[in-house]
Amino acid sequence: MNKPKILVARAIFPETLARLQQHFDVQANQADESWPAARLIEKLQGKVGALTTGGDRIDGAVLAACPALRICANMAVGYNNFDVEAMTARGVLATNAPDVLTETTADFGFALLMAAARRMSEGEHFLRAGKWNTWRYDMFAGVDVHGTTLGILGMGRIGQGIAKRGAHGFGMKVIYHNRSRLDAALESECKARYVSKEELLRGADHLVLVLPYSAASHHAIGAGELALMKPTATLINIARGGIVDDAALAQALREKRIAAAGLDVFEGEPRVHPDLLTVPNVVLTPHIASATMPTRLAMANLAADNLIGFLTQNKPLTPLNPAVLTIK
Ligand code: 8YV
Numbered sequence: 001m002n003k004p005k006i007l008v009a010r011a012i013f014p015e016t017l018a019r020l021q022q023h024f025d026v027q028a029n030q031a032d033e034s035w036p037a038a039r040l041i042e043k044l045q046g047k048v049g050a051l052t053t054g055g056d057r058i059d060g061a062v063l064a065a066c067p068a069l070r071i072c073a074n075m076a077v078g079y080n081n082f083d084v085e086a087m088t089a090r091g092v093l094a095t096n097a098p099d100v101l102t103e104t105t106a107d108f109g110f111a112l113l114m115a116a117a118r119r120m121s122e123g124e125h126f127l128r129a130g131k132w133n134t135w136r137y138d139m140f141a142g143v144d145v146h147g148t149t150l151g152i153l154g155m156g157r158i159g160q161g162i163a164k165r166g167a168h169g170f171g172m173k174v175i176y177h178n179r180s181r182l183d184a185a186l187e188s189e190c191k192a193r194y195v196s197k198e199e200l201l202r203g204a205d206h207l208v209l210v211l212p213y214s215a216a217s218h219h220a221i222g223a224g225e226l227a228l229m230k231p232t233a234t235l236i237n238i239a240r241g242g243i244v245d246d247a248a249l250a251q252a253l254r255e256k257r258i259a260a261a262g263l264d265v266f267e268g269e270p271r272v273h274p275d276l277l278t279v280p281n282v283v284l285t286p287h288i289a290s291a292t293m294p295t296r297l298a299m300a301n302l303a304a305d306n307l308i309g310f311l312t313q314n315k316p317l318t319p320l321n322p323a324v325l326t327i328k
Pocket of ligand 1: 052053054055075076077078079101287289290
């Protein structure tokens with residue numbers, strides 16, 4: 001019997017590919033070419049499944065052009081590259097890769113926070129440029145992390161991971177804002193207090209963004225929000241580009257209206273707003289918060305398991321639109 005045809009849209013671990021090849025006729029992009037939408041559509045012809053990453057946009061136009069498609073399995077917890085409503089309307093299952101990256105991503109969020117607060121990138125650039133020839137009482141003096149107030153916008157699993165690190169490891173007071181309030185048991189586990197968005201902006205010494213991107217969260221942090229923050233505050237974005245107005249942030253950093261920022265995600269990435277590249281008080285990393293080998297392997301395998309589970313037994317592990325499973 002012919003195996004179902006699937007597409008793996010970006011390079012992945014050879015062992016994950018080998019597992020998929022046991023079940024499917026796989027076309028894989030191991031050359032890791034970057035495909036524009038038209039090319040992706042071309043590659044998806046005749047495919048019933050696709051393993052996608054955050055850069056592969058699956059919207060109404062793609063779905064209309066690829067009628068054989070039944071599932072897209074994202075190798076990411078975020079899925080703003082999917083138009084889930086359009087997928088549901090066409091009976092195409094969407095899956096993401098939650099949980100397996102929670103602790104790794106929370107580690108990275110905390111690392112960015114510390115790097116920004118303690119001016120580690122600035123210090124390193126100074127040293128590498130051969131400028132270190134003396135000691136000064138205020139050389140690269142930053143702001144403290146321990147004992148300060150940690151603010152978290154978006155209190156899902158990764159936000160909770162960051163809260164626990166701050167509260168239990170660094171004696172921080174944790175405040176958070178979220179679409180819905182956590183139950184009392186989770187709040188006490190995270191030692192976190194629910195506040196309004198305004199109170200969060202005004203009260204946080206370090207504000208970490210961990211909310212999903214949507215039309216509602218577009219520019220959730222813009223000039224107005226930055227103006228409410230303390231001049232000594234840091235802002236960390238490990239969520240998605242577009243949640244922060246990068247131009248407004250660059251200006252606030254340049255004018256020292258906040259002390260520093262740590263950014264792993266950008267509007268229009270992999271392009272980075274040119275103004276961010278010229279301000280010194282920002283730590284910039286190329287969307288690598290989930291990037292440890294064990295975690296990336298777990299993410300790839302979860303996406304593969306979703307394809308195998310759904311296409312062989314109608315049992316995906318982490319469906320985003322499970323209504324599709326009952327459509328005959
Ligand atoms: C991915 C991420 O590396 O999981 C997410 O939502 O942002 C990252 O872990 C990226 O989206 C590529 O798929």
